[in-house]
Amino acid sequence: MISKGEIARILEMHSDEVLSALAIVLPDLTDSEIFDLLELLEDPERFQTRLPLRIRLYALIYNESRRPELRLIALLRLLRRLGSRRDTPDLGDIPSDSTDFAVFVREKANELSDNLSLTDAVSSLADATLAYRTGDIAMMNSATSKGLKAISEMEIWTDPPVTLTPLALLVAETGHELYYIAANAVYRAGNIEKAREIAETWSGLIEKWESILGPLTRQRYQYYQLVGQLNYEVGLLEPALEAFHEALSYAPSPYRRAFIWLRQAKIEREMARLDDSWMHAVLAIEAFLESPFPQAAATWIEWLALDADTPNRKTEIGRLKDKFGRIDRINSLEINRVTRAMTELYRILGELRTTSNPERLNLRLDTLIDELENAGSWKNLVTLLATKAVVAGRVNDRDTVDKSISRAREIINSKLTEDVRPPQEFFLESAHALALRDVGAYEEALNTLFEKALEARKKYPGGYGPEEKTAMEAIYYLGALSGLDPESIDRKIRDTISNIR
Numbered sequence: 001m002i003s004k005g006e007i008a009r010i011l012e013m014h015s016d017e018v019l020s021a022l023a024i025v026l027p028d029l030t031d032s033e034i035f036d037l038l039e040l041l042e043d044p045e046r047f048q049t050r051l052p053l054r055i056r057l058y059a060l061i062y063n064e065s066r067r068p069e070l071r072l073i074a075l076l077r078l079l080r081r082l083g084s085r086r087d088t089p090d091l092g093d094i095p096s097d098s099t100d101f102a103v104f105v106r107e108k109a110n111e112l113s114d115n116l117s118l119t120d121a122v123s124s125l126a127d128a129t130l131a132y133r134t135g136d137i138a139m140m141n142s143a144t145s146k147g148l149k150a151i152s153e154m155e156i157w158t159d160p161p162v163t164l165t166p167l168a169l170l171v172a173e174t175g176h177e178l179y180y181i182a183a184n185a186v187y188r189a190g191n192i193e194k195a196r197e198i199a200e201t202w203s204g205l206i207e208k209w210e211s212i213l214g215p216l217t218r219q220r221y222q223y224y225q226l227v228g229q230l231n232y233e234v235g236l237l238e239p240a241l242e243a244f245h246e247a248l249s250y251a252p253s254p255y256r257r258a259f260i261w262l263r264q265a266k267i268e269r270e271m272a273r274l275d276d277s278w279m280h281a282v283l284a285i286e287a288f289l290e291s292p293f294p295q296a297a298a299t300w301i302e303w304l305a306l307d308a309d310t311p312n313r314k315t316e317i318g319r320l321k322d323k324f325g326r327i328d329r330i331n332s333l334e335i336n337r338v339t340r341a342m343t344e345l346y347r348i349l350g351e352l353r354t355t356s357n358p359e360r361l362n363l364r365l366d367t368l369i370d371e372l373e374n375a376g377s378w379k380n381l382v383t384l385l386a387t388k389a390v391v392a393g394r395v396n397d398r399d400t401v402d403k404s405i406s407r408a409r410e411i412i413n414s415k416l417t418e419d420v421r422p423p424q425e426f427f428l429e430s431a432h433a434l435a436l437r438d439v440g441a442y443e444e445a446l447n448t449l450f451e452k453a454l455e456a457r458k459k460y461p462g463g464y465g466p467e468e469k470t471a472m473e474a475i476y477y478l479g480a481l482s483g484l485d486p487e488s489i490d491r492k493i494r495d496t497i498s499n500i501r
Contacts, residue, residue, distance in 0.1 A: 078094070261284035301320050430453045432448050
């Protein structure tokens with residue numbers, strides 16, 4: 001017998017000593033000792049600075065264990081990590097490339113199990129994970145559909161046993177990962193309602209499995225993150241904030257918490273909770289700067305700078321930029337093109353507030369538009385095109401206003417599904433009205449707000465936030481310019497937005 005404490009002490013030794021010691025004891029470990037080892041291997045604190053060692057340990061378990069279920073568990077945990085790290089150690093016959101490793105997992109699933117349903121589920125998870133990393137939504141949907149069908153055929157998945165076994169753990173890890181990727185697949189495809197249904201079903205399964213496995217921290221983190229984003233997409237801002245708050249309790253590291261803080265900050269900005277938004281954004285940026293991936297901070301420093309409306313806040317932005325600059329010079333950071341484009345966009349939006357010559361911003365916007373179109377980042381592209389329309393309005397270029405808005409509408413209709421269009425339509429048409437105002441088309445701008453922007457706003461639920469207030473202010477302003485009296489404007493507003501809660 002080897003206690004959990006003894007296993008923990010082995011894991012604190014030098015890497016080579018850890019591997020040698022575990023290679024000796026691994027063949028004789030009982031089920032309970034194996035579960036202790038697997039639990040300790042997922043401890044983020046223990047492996048915070050030794051992540052390559054954890055990968056080598058899973059490779060050791062795969063290579064040295066005589067138990068097929070344990071070998072497959074090791075492969076599934078490698079599946080979550082290989083291909084996403086640059087410091088992957090040499091694993092011998094185990095390929096580190098994402099595509100090759102997915103093929104490897106499928107082959108080994110067929111070799112190590114004669115249970116067809118389990119083999120199909122594991123193989124589907126390998127394909128789904130690869131598609132998740134590459135952004136292949138069609139493959140994500142196809143693989144997870146096949147995987148969920150296969151796992152549902154296993155009674156052990158829907159009715160967990162009282163006593164944990166290696167097979168039960170293998171089925172649990174396969175099923176939960178499939179549900180997470182499946183919900184993400186339909187969400188990314190724009191089917192919010194189906195994503196919510198999958199998430200609700202998954203929540204019930206998490207509760208069932210927690211009765212045997214104990215708290216499922218990883219799955220709870222994934223679930224609450226997903227629910228928060230889904231609530232946000234349909235305009236349920238308070239429930240979204242509540243879900244993200246829950247997710248913070250389960251986030252495995254400050255880097256992971258940073259993404260949640262950012263989501264909170266974005267929602268709080270929409271709800272005009274600007275102090276809370278500022279606080280959460282600063283927490284996120286600081287966490288990024290202290291993480292292995294500090295380049296993620298670049299975009300959000302510029303995003304936060306849009307709210308730097310006091311001397312103290314401007315000083316804080318300067319401090320964050322200086323800190324990022326020092327890290328940048330040391331590490332020569334690489335930033336992907338979508339992140340780079342959005343960072344530049346927030347800089348442009350900041351300049352647009354103060355510049356007396358917005359025409360010089362057009363060339364930079366055109367470059368960003370081309371980058372995001374090539375990257376297929378459609379929602380961000382709509383934002384850029386709306387910004388281009390506003391800039392064109394400032395310089396009285398009606399033709400560019402019309403072309404930019406028309407192209408953005410085409411993207412919304414062809415690239416986004418009906419579930420996710422209304423917020424984008426509201427944002428775009430509000431920007432269109434602003435651009436029309438700037439070219440002197442006051443009556444047309446007013447009609448755009450009523451006939452397009454507020455009509456789009458009626459299609460999705462949620463509270464009455466700062467975007468709507470801005471639209472209302474524009475309506476009264478444009479209504480006066482168009483010769484309407486305040487009473488007529490009030491009546492027209494009531495008729496149009498009577499069902500906005």
